[in-house]
Amino acid sequence: xxxxxxxxxxxxxxxxxxxxxxxxxxxxxxxxxxxxxxxxxxxxxxxxxxxxxxxxxxxxxxxxxxxxxxxxxxxxxxxxxxxxxxxxxxxxxxxxxxxxxxxxxxxxxxxxxxxxxxxxxxxxxxxxxxxxxxxxxxxxxxxxxxxxxxxxxxxxxxxxxxxxxxxxxxxxxxxxxxxxxxxxxxxxxxxxxxxxxxxxxxxxxxxxxxxxxxxxxxxxxxxxxxxxxxxxxxxxxxx
Amino acid sequence: xxxxxxxxxxxxxxxxxxxxxxxxxxxxxxxxxxxxxxxxxxxxxxxxxxxxxxxxxxxxxxxxxxxxxxxxxxxxxxxxxxxxxxxxxxxxxxxxxxxxxxxxxxxxxxxxxxxxxxxxxxxxxxxxxxxxxxxxxxxxxxxxxxxxxxxxxxxxxxxxxxxxxxxxxxxxxxxxxxxxxxxxxxxxxxxxxxxxxxxxxxxxxxxxxxxxxxxxxxxxxxxxxxxxxxxxxxxxxxxx
Numbered sequence: 001x002x003x004x005x006x007x008x009x010x011x012x013x014x015x016x017x018x019x020x021x022x023x024x025x026x027x028x029x030x031x032x033x034x035x036x037x038x039x040x041x042x043x044x045x046x047x048x049x050x051x052x053x054x055x056x057x058x059x060x061x062x063x064x065x066x067x068x069x070x071x072x073x074x075x076x077x078x079x080x081x082x083x084x085x086x087x088x089x090x091x092x093x094x095x096x097x098x099x100x101x102x103x104x105x106x107x108x109x110x111x112x113x114x115x116x117x118x119x120x121x122x123x124x125x126x127x128x129x130x131x132x133x134x135x136x137x138x139x140x141x142x143x144x145x146x147x148x149x150x151x152x153x154x155x156x157x158x159x160x161x162x163x164x165x166x167x168x169x170x171x172x173x174x175x176x177x178x179x180x181x182x183x184x185x186x187x188x189x190x191x192x193x194x195x196x197x198x199x200x201x202x203x204x205x206x207x208x209x210x211x212x213x214x215x216x217x218x219x220x221x222x223x224x225x226x227x228x229x230x231x232x233x234x235x236x237x238x239x
Numbered sequence: 240x241x242x243x244x245x246x247x248x249x250x251x252x253x254x255x256x257x258x259x260x261x262x263x264x265x266x267x268x269x270x271x272x273x274x275x276x277x278x279x280x281x282x283x284x285x286x287x288x289x290x291x292x293x294x295x296x297x298x299x300x301x302x303x304x305x306x307x308x309x310x311x312x313x314x315x316x317x318x319x320x321x322x323x324x325x326x327x328x329x330x331x332x333x334x335x336x337x338x339x340x341x342x343x344x345x346x347x348x349x350x351x352x353x354x355x356x357x358x359x360x361x362x363x364x365x366x367x368x369x370x371x372x373x374x375x376x377x378x379x380x381x382x383x384x385x386x387x388x389x390x391x392x393x394x395x396x397x398x399x400x401x402x403x404x405x406x407x408x409x410x411x412x413x414x415x416x417x418x419x420x421x422x423x424x425x426x427x428x429x430x431x432x433x434x435x436x437x438x439x440x441x442x443x444x445x446x447x448x449x450x451x452x453x454x455x456x457x458x459x460x461x462x463x464x465x466x467x468x469x470x471x472x473x474x475x476x477x478x479x
């Protein structure tokens with residue numbers, strides 16, 4: 001007789017899935033954090049391309065945000081996971097036929113989420129950099145600072161303060177998006193819960209636990225977000 | 240050219256397109272209607288009404304839609320009481336479960352949008368209504384909500400695009416929408432690019448149609464704002 005008591009099933013004792021779910025949670029958090037960081041980098045590049053880049057770069061950046069934001073996240077994930085996998089396989093077989101390549105599902109998942117996250121961060125950074133008055137960088141240049149110094153010491157810090165709140169929202173979206181990754185067979189929080197649900201035939205118990213864990217992660221993130229926003233705020237800041 | 244394959248992709252995705260459109264239309268109607276209630280409850284003065292609305296919005300927005308849908312479709316069947324109840328024929332159907340999950344989600348997200356718009360309605364307007372002797376509900380229905388809805392249309396256009404994008408996950412509970420058909424084709428034929436890219440084109444077109452549609456609606460609901468400049472344009476002496 002398999003246990004049906006939720007406290008046993010979700011517990012950390014014998015027949016309990018507690019540790020497995022914790023491991024899944026850890027995978028989900030890793031995926032979310034990594035793709036968020038990668039998404040921030042994409043966003044900086046995308047914002048640069050849109051604001052200062054040469055025409056081809058601007059065109060690519062516009063195309064990237066328009067197309068990816070018009071597609072369902074889950075489709076982007078499948079295209080990058082399956083499409084990317086077979087593209088890399090095709091390329092590899094061109095170079096040396098017969099070679100079998102296994103694509104890491106984790107890496108593909110992080111890439112896909114980062115590509116999605118990057119469209120949001122591109123918009124956020126673009127708006128933030130545009131909101132920094134031009135006089136600031138002009139004054140810094142007039143004082144003889146190198147353009148890179150101007151970016152690192154004058155424009156970026158001010159833009160980051162403005163971007164703090166919307167970037168927090170992007171994190172909340174990315175965290176929830178990480179739930180989709182289980183579709184490509186990663187043993188993240190949703191994936192492990194699905195195994196537990198199939199094994200114990202108690203899907204309600206397991207998916208409610210997943211929802212509760214996500215809710216806790218969201219609430220903790222919102223607390224962190226409020227703290228960061230308080231730190232980032234300066235009196236007289238132009239929003 | 241593999242004509243048979245492309246014909247199969249075309250017909251399958253076309254079937255899926257109708258499911259996606261059906262889900263989008265029904266859930267945006269039902270969800271936004273429910274959102275009005277959520278928004279009114281959320282901006283209520285009474286804590287008994289307001290707090291449950293806040294909890295509802297926070298829980299729905301704080302958890303992934305995929306998990307909510309799994310709870311409804313896979314989860315509820317765990318209980319014998321549910322399986323024996325009159326609701327079972329509905330909760331057994333993936334399409335109904337998709338509808339329920341998307342409606343609840345829309346109610347929370349659009350509810351929050353409308354709540355902000357309701358609070359943005361100038362107090363002078365509701366006070367004016369009160370001084371004219373209008374009832375509470377009369378003021379809500381004839382002054383506050385029309386203004387709030389008009390104000391939030393641009394945001395609701397975005398929400399509808401997000402709903403379209405979110406609706407793609409219903410394939411995980413075996414609904415055969417665009418995404419579902421594309422995924423079945425992919426796994427049956429082992430051809431990755433054509434089905435997924437065809438689905439991408441369909442979704443991009445739908446996004447475009449939604450944006451255009453809301454643009455028209457917005458122009459229509461705000462036409463009183465355009466009337467005065469339009470009139471003055473007519474009043475200008477015409478150069479013939």
